Amino acid sequence: PELQFPARLNCATELLDRRVAEGQGDRLCISAPGGLRWTYADLQARANRIANVLVCEMGLVPGNRVLLSAPNNPMLAACWFAVIKAGGIAVATMPLLRAKELTAIIDKARISHALCDLCLAGEVQAAQHQAPVLQKVRYFNHPDVQGLEAAMARHSDQFDNVDTAADDTCLLAFTSGTTGVPKATMHFHRDVMAACACWPKHVLRPQPDDVFIGSPPLAFTFGLGGLLLFPMSVGASTALLERASPEHLVQGIEDHGATILVTAPTSYRTLAAHGARLRASTLRRCVSAGEALPAATRTLWRAATGIELIDGIGATEMLHIFISADEAHARPGATGTAIPGYQACVLDANGQPVPPGTVGRLAVKGPTGCRYLDDPRQANYVQNGWNLTGDAYLMDADGYFVYQARTDDMIISAGYNIASPEVEGALLAHPAVAECGVIGVPDAERGQIVKAFVVLRAGGGYSPDAALVKTLQDFVKQAIAPYKYPRAIQFVTELPRTGTGKLQRFRLNSLQTSQENPT
Numbered sequence: 234p235e236l237q238f239p240a241r242l243n244c245a246t247e248l249l250d251r252r253v254a255e256g257q258g259d260r261l262c263i264s265a266p267g268g269l270r271w272t273y274a275d276l277q278a279r280a281n282r283i284a285n286v287l288v289c290e291m292g293l294v295p296g297n298r299v300l301l302s303a304p305n306n307p308m309l310a311a312c313w314f315a316v317i318k319a320g321g322i323a324v325a326t327m328p329l330l331r332a333k334e335l336t337a338i339i340d341k342a343r344i345s346h347a348l349c350d351l352c353l354a355g356e357v358q359a360a361q362h363q364a365p366v367l368q369k370v371r372y373f374n375h376p377d378v379q380g381l382e383a384a385m386a387r388h389s390d391q392f393d394n395v396d397t398a399a400d401d402t403c404l405l406a407f408t409s410g411t412t413g414v415p416k417a418t419m420h421f422h423r424d425v426m427a428a429c430a431c432w433p434k435h436v437l438r439p440q441p442d443d444v445f446i447g448s449p450p451l452a453f454t455f456g457l458g459g460l461l462l463f464p465m466s467v468g469a470s471t472a473l474l475e476r477a478s479p480e481h482l483v484q485g486i487e488d489h490g491a492t493i494l495v496t497a498p499t500s501y502r503t504l505a506a507h508g509a510r511l512r513a514s515t516l517r518r519c520v521s522a523g524e525a526l527p528a529a530t531r532t533l534w535r536a537a538t539g540i541e542l543i544d545g546i547g548a549t550e551m552l553h554i555f556i557s558a559d560e561a562h563a564r565p566g567a568t569g570t571a572i573p574g575y576q577a578c579v580l581d582a583n584g585q586p587v588p589p590g591t592v593g594r595l596a597v598k599g600p601t602g603c604r605y606l607d608d609p610r611q612a613n614y615v616q617n618g619w620n621l622t623g624d625a626y627l628m629d630a631d632g633y634f635v636y637q638a639r640t641d642d643m644i645i646s647a648g649y650n651i652a653s654p655e656v657e658g659a660l661l662a663h664p665a666v667a668e669c670g671v672i673g674v675p676d677a678e679r680g681q682i683v684k685a686f687v688v689l690r691a692g693g694g695y696s697p698d699a700a701l702v703k704t705l706q707d708f709v710k711q712a713i714a715p716y717k718y719p720r721a722i723q724f725v726t727e728l729p730r731t732g733t734g735k736l737q738r739f740r741l742n743s744l745q746t747s748q749e750n751p752t
């Protein structure tokens with residue numbers, strides 16, 4: 234299906250003002266801990282006041298880039314819509330970023346304005362000293378007269394949205410950068426609407442009475458879509474949590490009556506321990522993305538909660554999810570099929586399609602796609618109109634896509650290609666293993682050997698000794714081709730992960746100790 238959009242389009246008008254105009258202004262839009270509840274009309278009034286502050290007090294003109302820096306909270310959502318309404322470009326950043334990283338983003342994106350949570354003022358001020366292009370900063374969740382809230386009180390709750398073009402940029406999203414310098418990806422107003430018209434409409438199909446909750450930051454497009462834009466696109470509500478540890482999530486689900494949970498595989502593995510509470514809760518649907526979902530995690534979650542996970546692969550470059558499967562179509566070990574609107578295929582090193590069952594490079598195209606801001610890596614990501622996500626996949630005869638690894642995470646040991654996630658998936662099926670990460674480490678004889686870093690399940694009575702190493706090695710040999718077993722296993726207490734829950738395999742190297750156990 235080809236999506237059509239009018240030449241003039243503002244996604245804030247579509248997602249927010251239209252809801253109010255069509256009589257849904259009184260519906261709950263955002264809730265937060267402490268009893269905060271904003272209707273669509275409440276969010277609109279706040280976004281309008283902030284848009285007036287941006288234009289009248291901060292001199293914003295359409296096309297200006299605005300830094301948004303905050304934990305997931307209602308004011309961040311209001312600021313996001315205010316920027317879009319005023320024709321600005323929203324650049325949301327992960328709350329954990331330090332001044333140095335913020336400075337690089339401000340410089341790269343030529344950010345002139347900022348709306349930030351007071352709790353992050355230290356880093357933002359330090360970055361402002363290093364990046365003079367950032368001229369105007371206001372802080373919110375601020376009790377004093379200099380704060381954004383005081384400025385909002387001086388302005389009207391009415392605002393005429395800027396008449397933007399459907400293909401004006403409305404947001405710049407920075408890639409999480411598991412390796413290398415982060416890249417900025419540009420997305421248009423129509424891309425936002427296309428994302429709302431694809432995965433949520435065809436796979437998730439939320440209802441207006443659904444309550445979303447989850448962990449990904451709104452600065453990550455997984456969170457922006459899954460926890461703000463998609464619920465709003467159907468008039469549903471979202472519970473925004475500043476802190477989203479497993480304990481906060483379980484409590485949040487109970488407090489807000491959440492029905493749809495959006496988080497990453499690692500979080501589902503920890504949350505499974507709260508199965509009884511979750512079974513008794515309102516939770517009924519669960520979305521996993523950000524990294525591969527091992528079959529063992531799908532099984533663990535179903536056993537703990539009775540809920541079948543919805544897996545989906547998305548990318549910052551693609552804005553959101555493009556391959557996925559709903560509960561009824563889920564296949565353990567496979568991500569799913571290309572969602573309507575997107576095409577996906579697997580290519581060899583020369584860009585030719587490979588037959589079903591053959592591993593190659595995943596290529597996708599659809600209504601959204603990669604546009605790096607001034608970056609030579611554009612030519613690597615987009616080739617012949619296809620977006621190459623950097624993932625190795627195979628497609629089976631039914632069009633299901635089965636994840637193998639990041640193309641740069643393939644281990645080559647004694648001439649064999651071994652995908653780290655496959656070995657991780659096999660280890661995770663053992664009850665002693667809570668978390669694990671697998672990399673290739675240099676080996677004189679084999680080039681590389683497979684090494685696993687394993688976090689043991691707490692309270693299971695397992696001890697990190699040679700006997701357990703042998704047990705786990707034998708267990709993997711039973712589950713997958715024996716040559717893939719980890720010749721070295723090191724027990725660790727935690728794994729390095731990004732703020733978005735992705736394992737940082739390149740950092741596993743530095744966890745290495747000398748007491749290895751190649752056998």
Ligand code: 3UK
Pocket residue numbers: 408409453454455456521522523524525526544545546547548549550552553554568622623624636639733
């Ligand atoms: C990996 C997955 C296997 C894959 C994202 C949903 O993760 C998101 O965006 P990023 O730019 O990373 C993209 C890369 O992450 N990945 C994501 N999901 C899966 N691998 N199975 C999955 N289900 O390597 C991909 O290329 O951080 C996810 C929505 C929006 C997003 N931005």
